[in-house]
Amino acid sequence: MWTWFHKFGSPPWLYSIAGSILRWLVPITVILLAVGAVWGLLYAPPDFRQGNSYRIMFVHVPASVVALAGYYVMATAGAVSLIWRMKMADIALRSCAPIGAMLTFLGLLSGAVWGKPTWGTWWVWDARVTSMLVLFFLYVGIIALYEAFDNEELAGKACAVLSLVGTVNIPIIYKSVDWWYSLHQPASIKFTEDSTMDGSMLRPLLLMIVAFYCLFASSLLLYMRSEILRRESSTNWVRKLVLAKAGQGSANAV
Amino acid sequence: MQFDTVAEALNMAGHGAYVWSVYGVSLVAVTVLLLGPVLRSRRLQRQQLALLRSELARQQRASQSNAEGEE
Amino acid sequence: MGRLLAACLRRQLLLAVRRPVEVVNPLVFFLLVVMLFPLGIGPDPRQLTEFAPAVLWIVALLATLLAVEGMFRGDFDDGTLEQLVLAPQPLFLPALTYVFAHWLLTGLPLTLLSPLFALMLQLPGKAIGTLMLSLLLGTAVLSLIGGIGAALTVGLKRGGILISLLIIPFYVPVLIFGSAAVQFAAAGNSAQPQLLVLGGMLSLAVALAPFAIAAGLRISVDAG
8 A cells, every 4th residue: 555655656657657547548538528529419309498509518517517526636636745745746736727727617618608598698697607707716826826936846835725725615605606696596587407307418418527527537647747747857767768759769760 | 310411400490609619619628638738748858858969969079079188 | 822822912913003004004995995886886875775785895805805915924024924933832823813913903993994884885774783793703704814815925926916816716705695694684684694604604714724824824934
């Protein structure tokens, strides 16, 4: 157990193991995304109330779900980095932030475009949209705080503290925004919650959620690999790696 | 398949512009998430290789001039 | 331990009293922004009554935010913080005195002066008690959360706007329940549930924020 744990802190080991995971994870991600998109776009039946515009849901819901889950992945990395001072956890934390911000942005944008045909307006201060907006600022705050520090170790620590404060606060923020929305819900816009979604729509949705989780994992590993290369650029193992790759290239050229 | 023709699939009973633009943006986002870090890794490796080559060349020149000096 | 905390608090207050301008600044800011709202919305008393709870709470929030950046600034620059970090006592207790001093100097005066601003904005008289109570609890939470942001950014040369970006998302629940309490009271309903929630937030913040502030201060002292 502990040897495994120590290995996890070793950059070359993590770099190579991430590489071998990515070799099959990236193709799976791409296939799942492609199948899910085609299924949602062309094969799922149209919604009887919203028509075809509901097909945006197959992007909107997975992006939002994974964006929120990503914050908890980031905060877990932060906790590991604070407790065990593991360098790799800092790298994971730093890599989660841009991915999460991108997915949150995608969730917000798809929500806005979905709102136009459904509610007749681009932006509704609906509980979930508002919470997503707050989540977006939480991610941007992490990135901004990291970039503000000159010392990367301290930057990682500071972001770890901030992400833990965020974990405590996110449930409170979500609950209060929910409550706020139920208080002010305008009579003209009614959200009928269809808790029972037909299987023909639920199946592609679940597939897309799985696909987005895979996307998050692949992107996280890819970002971590590039971050490892950047931080370890002057070490021996990176030099050997670079030379080995170049050797292959020149052998092909000859 | 819910649509009979390509035109129908593109139009989606008037909602096509919204649906397809969201999927287009998602495609861009997925590409950035997967390709962005790969390109960054490649760039870092190229930089490191260039650095190593120039170092190697300098060492060779130094050893050559040393050898000439001894003769 | 108790003596250390009392000394910390006394020192904070003494330093503030010697620079009264910094204590008055948030209050002047509050007054100025309260003056801007009728100019922007229009002088119609009914409309002002409707907007008053939100306006009063948002301006109180911004005034606290304005002052929060300076919470540790002076003591960071002159090295006092470094001494506190090196001291054998746990750091979170002195950290709490900084927050308390900050609240005594911004949150409390704001609360005490709020009836004046409430009357200017035509807030119904029956809501004033709730306004004061909600501000009393709410500004304390704002100071505690603000302290976390201040502790994390005090060592940075380019703090500035960063602290707003870090803190404002965490201010959302306080604003929601604070202004809702005043709105309920203005409409003639009981605001007790909202005030209880604010009290709950305060308990949680008092219990957890000092640890985050202490961790932030250690990082900032290392960075400085």
